[in-house]
Every structure is written in C-alpha cells, then in structure tokens.
Amino acid sequence: MSNKIETALSLSASIQGGQVSVLDALSPMINSIEQDSSLFALFDRQSVLDQIQKVQQRLDAGESLPLAGIPVGVGENICTLNEETASGSKMLGGFKPPFEATAVTKLKEAGAIIMGKLRVDEFACDGLGCTAPQAVAQDQVLLAFCTDTAGSLRVPAALAKVCCVRPSYGSVSRSGTVAYVSSMDQICILGNHLGDCAAALEVISGNDPTNSTSCTLPAFTFPKDVVSSLEGTKIGFIREFWEEADGLDDVTVWLQASGAQVETLSLPALKDALEAFIIIGTAEASANMARFDGIKYGYQTPHYDNLFDLYIKSRSEGFNRKTKERLALGSLMLSSDYYHSYYEKAMCVRRMVLDTFVEAFQKVDFLATPVIPTSADWDTQTILGAEQNNRFHHASSLAGLPSIVLPFRDGQSVQIIGKSFEDVALMSTCSLLDDQKRRDS
Numbered sequence: 001m002s003n004k005i006e007t008a009l010s011l012s013a014s015i016q017g018g019q020v021s022v023l024d025a026l027s028p029m030i031n032s033i034e035q036d037s038s039l040f041a042l043f044d045r046q047s048v049l050d051q052i053q054k055v056q057q058r059l060d061a062g063e064s065l066p067l068a069g070i071p072v073g074v075g076e077n078i079c080t081l082n083e084e085t086a087s088g089s090k091m092l093g094g095f096k097p098p099f100e101a102t103a104v105t106k107l108k109e110a111g112a113i114i115m116g117k118l119r120v121d122e123f124a125c126d127g128l129g130c131t132a133p134q135a136v137a138q139d140q141v142l143l144a145f146c147t148d149t150a151g152s153l154r155v156p157a158a159l160a161k162v163c164c165v166r167p168s169y170g171s172v173s174r175s176g177t178v179a180y181v182s183s184m185d186q187i188c189i190l191g192n193h194l195g196d197c198a199a200a201l202e203v204i205s206g207n208d209p210t211n212s213t214s215c216t217l218p219a220f221t222f223p224k225d226v227v228s229s230l231e232g233t234k235i236g237f238i239r240e241f242w243e244e245a246d247g248l249d250d251v252t253v254w255l256q257a258s259g260a261q262v263e264t265l266s267l268p269a270l271k272d273a274l275e276a277f278i279i280i281g282t283a284e285a286s287a288n289m290a291r292f293d294g295i296k297y298g299y300q301t302p303h304y305d306n307l308f309d310l311y312i313k314s315r316s317e318g319f320n321r322k323t324k325e326r327l328a329l330g331s332l333m334l335s336s337d338y339y340h341s342y343y344e345k346a347m348c349v350r351r352m353v354l355d356t357f358v359e360a361f362q363k364v365d366f367l368a369t370p371v372i373p374t375s376a377d378w379d380t381q382t383i384l385g386a387e388q389n390n391r392f393h394h395a396s397s398l399a400g401l402p403s404i405v406l407p408f409r410d411g412q413s414v415q416i417i418g419k420s421f422e423d424v425a426l427m428s429t430c431s432l433l434d435d436q437k438r439r440d441s
Helices: 008-016 022-035 045-060 102-109 132-137 154-160 194-204 248-257 268-291 307-318 321-333 339-360 383-388 394-399 423-440
Strands: 040-042 071-075 113-118 143-148 163-166 186-191 234-238 261-265 366-370 403-409 412-417
Touching (some): 008 022, 008 194, 022 045, 022 113, 045 113, 071 102, 102 194, 132 143, 132 154, 132 186, 143 194, 154 403, 154 412, 163 194, 186 194, 194 423, 234 248, 248 261, 248 366, 248 403, 248 423, 268 321, 268 339, 268 383, 321 339, 321 383, 339 394, 403 423, 412 423
Parallel strands (some): 071 113, 071 143, 234 261
Antiparallel strands (some): 143 186, 163 186, 163 403, 366 412, 403 412
16 A cells, blocks of 8 residues: 555544545555455455445435444454355355354444455464454555454464454354354454554444353443553563563563553463363364264265265365364364363363452453563474464463453564453553554654
C-alpha cells in the first residue's frame, strides 16, 4: 500500500462522514490483494464488491454502522456462507458450509467488509502457517480474525509485530469455527492499533444461544477515553517465564514509566501446563476429528477394498503428518490403558494452573509474560518441539484467561494477561501502554 492508513476507525469515520465512498477507500487494498494474493486461501473480487455495494446502500439510507467499510480477513477455519472453508486441510477441501460463523454474521451486520479467507496450518494447530498477521502488517486488511488455541496465533502476531487480542474463553462465540481443541479454541483479533481491536471485540462478543460454551454476559463495552496513568496498578512478572526470554529490563522500564507497580512472582506450577496441554489438546483433537471418516464428512479416497480400508485410506490421505501424529497421541491418551494415568492427571494439572492464577491475581492486577522464548526452534518436526515455542501461552489457555500481545520496541512483544471476563480492565491498561509506545517512538 502506498499510503499508510492511520487506523481502521479513522477510515470508517471518513466513510461514514461522506468524505470518501466505501469503494474508493477499499480499491487500493483490493488492487494490492489482486497483485499478490498469496496470503489468501480465498479471495473473490466480485464478492467483495457486492459487500461494498450493500454497505454503501445502508450508509446512504442513514444506518449507523460501527465498523462501516473496514476491510477484514478471517481464517480459513472460520465458516463463511457458501464459501470454501478447508481449514488448511485436504480433508475439508471443497467444503462449502450452508451457514456462517456467528462472529462473521456480527461483523457483516456492523458494516465490515470480508476481504477473503486467510491461510492457516491444518486445523490451525501449529500457527506458523497462519498468514493473518502478515496480511495485517502489510495493510491488505486492517483487522483479521483467527483462532488461537495455545499461542498458535499470539506467537505469529509477535513475529509480525502486530497486536493480538485473545478474549476470555466463552466471551466470543465459537459457533461456525472448525473445532480443534474445543475447550481452548478462541477467535482472536489482530490489528495494528489496539483501539481498532477493541471496537471489533465490542461487535463480536456477547452471548450466543447456538454455542454451548458461550457465556451469558452481554457484549463488552470499552471506554472511549484511554486512562491517563496506571498509578496504583500492580503488574506481576512470572519469574519462570522471563528466565527463558529476553527483554525483562525494557518491559520493566516501559511499565514503570506508565505508573504501574511491578513485582516478580514465582509460579512454578505454570511450567507443567505444556505437558498438560499436549495431553488434553491432542485428546480433544482426536475426538473432534473422529467425524472425518470419508463418508459423513471430509475427503474420501477414490480407491478402497472395503469399509475399513475406506476409513484408513481416507484419513491417511486426508490429514498431513503433523495432524496424524497429534491424533494418534490423543487417541492413545483416551484409551483405557492411559486415560487414568495421563488424561485425568492432566486435568488435575489444569485445575492446579487455574488455582495458581486465582492466587496470583490476589496479589497483582495483571501478569506480564514474554511471547517468544529465546530458544525457539522454528524448524522442529515434533509435537513437543512445536509446543515448546508456545510454552508461555499454554497456562493462560488452560485457564481461559484474556490476554493481549503488544509489540513495544526493537521487534519485541509482551503479553499482558488479565482476570477472567475482566477484558475491559485489560483493554484499558493495554491501550494506555500502546498509546505511550506510539508517543515514544
């Protein structure tokens, strides 16, 4: 993009104020994507133009739309009506759902323009193949919506130097997302500006009766004015995490300059979250993906001898190696030989992790962690190796806590974790930090 856009909200304000039409505002982005659509699994120019026309008609009729004309992208594991939702997998190639995700419906009702589907790893289990952060960083979209399980989106966001907002589990409906780990999957928001993410979260949050894990609370409402100081706010550093990452001194100076009180907490129980996540996550994934048998759902092999052979070949050919390894491990964890000695103990660890957070939040208001360990290995081919790269995120996902990843300087990012369903307080704190960073840069 030749002209750097200030914020998504400022673009929307210009559109709603009549200074520019939706088509004129979005034409540079459409042209940019047409020139290089490698980040998109699906881009349909005519579909985008049809959405633009409908939003312009609604604006001309006097409707007030909170996200009017804002170009957004969604991960290809989030359903859009009658559009291919392959979730990065051969198993779901060609699948066009006759429904769409609740979050997508809310975005359209608010006037957002769905520019296309962004690529993800198979079933979004890894994260390194997720192109949403790059699409935001390159201004091909101003906001992106993808799922994060346990760092699979937060880590790529930090690498791309964009903001990532992971809401409290249950505050945003999962209806219409392709399930991987149901108890931890959460639609998150990516953007260059935290204020844009807050406006989007107001739209997509809230109760959804079609989703059994949806909370009964109303949608979040964030204050328009950023707090002027964090004086009196206590932020704790998790010692065990910062011992494996750089930037503690810089983050300390940054937070103290905002008026926050910082202290270091030792929470050794959180280091057990990695193994617990692998056991619980692979077990849930194996249960969720049992439906892909080549008959009722998903890819079907063209050559088979009998029904059993059909099952084996369809799943062997439909899933990639990494996914098959996770499904095999998950099936083992749920077997009678391992369920009690592994899965049940992992669930006990999950409870212990939650109790550890509850105790920590009696001492501090928020927790600050690094996003990426210094020993990250992006070429690893093992489940444990891949999850080691996300090891600062398993605990908060197991507990369902809200968190925000903020880039702050020299390519570094920090994660701020808040109390469950206190997303408004977390957003207010991080908005001040984001504003201060922009003033200082």
